[in-house]
Amino acid sequence: MIGRIQGTLIENKPPEILVDIHGLGYELQCPLSTIFSLPAVGDIVTLHTHLAVREDAHVLYGFSTHQERTLFRVLIKISGVGPKLALAILSGMETERFIRSIQDQDPGALVKIPGVGKKTAERLIVEMKDKLNALGAAGSMLITPLEAQVDRVQRVDALQDAESALIALGYKPAQASKAVTQVALDGMSSEDIIRSALKAM
Template sequence: MIGRIRGILIEKTPGQALIECSGLGYEIDIPFTTFYNLPDIGQEVTLQTHFVVREDVQSLYGFASRLDRDLFRLLIKVNGVGPKLAAGILSGLDAHQFIHCIEGRDVKALVKLPGVGKKTAERLLIDMTDRIKQLEGQFTPAAEAAAGSPANEPKTSSNAHSPTDEAAEALIALGYKPQEAERAIAKIAEEGMTSETLIRLALRNMIPA
């Protein structure tokens, strides 16, 4: 099991990061909430990781915090929730927001996540209510405050595509329809916004806090 990786960030796109560690480049699938917190290209980064091995694929998932990683591990134990859907859930809601949804029995917020229908949302509420208790000690007021601190504000994107195009492509990759992605971006787009900011605000409008 690969549980943690520290190295130099070589590339980053919504959904994936390439990290060089000891001469090897690791392609790591990441939720958008982790992408928002990545440093600039060329800087050192540390991610908590989970290694998925299947007959046809091996994937390494990375997370900005241990809480996100541990929640991911609980999500993939839910019937019908695989790693891709779990990462999608953590792209629309960070760990603190997801826990609030479960504690508040907020089905409406869950079904707005791509790939989550009403039945899956109800299953999440049933299965995760007890499981999130395993995260006790990680989900604290101090940790919640830190999650919303300026240190966790989106970093500047270094990609050549326009921020609006990149944000729309990221939402489509997450599972939203092109029309939905374009409308969501158009509603909040302002000059000078980075793709990270556009993605975050668009998702916030799609998924009520």
């Protein structure tokens, strides 16, 4: 099992990135929360990883934090939730907010995540709550202090708002995601990101 990698980021094409490690290029699928925290292409990146072995492929997933990987591993054990939906959940909602929604039994918050319908949200609440209870202390580690995450949450929200606005304007999701990722800087509002992305495109 590959649990962690460190190398040079040579491609960033959400949701996939390519990391060079001593001449070998590793392709990783990453949630948007990780994509937004990546350094510039050409810089060194360190990621926690999960290797999924299937009959037709070996797929490596990358995460910026241990908490994200832990949540991913819990999610893919739930009936009806595969790696694709697990990445969508991590991309659509910050880890702490997701866990709080489970604890508060709030399906309304979960259905806002792309790909999560009412039935899936209800199943997530039931099965995730049981799994978090089974994890005990490890489950509580998924929740980090809110104060330490405020800036990151605001940044992710601004990026997601900007991406949604570009899609509404007629751009393809892949185009919108790439443009937003390329122009976004720390502290930029969603409006600033949209204007910069439109100029870049």
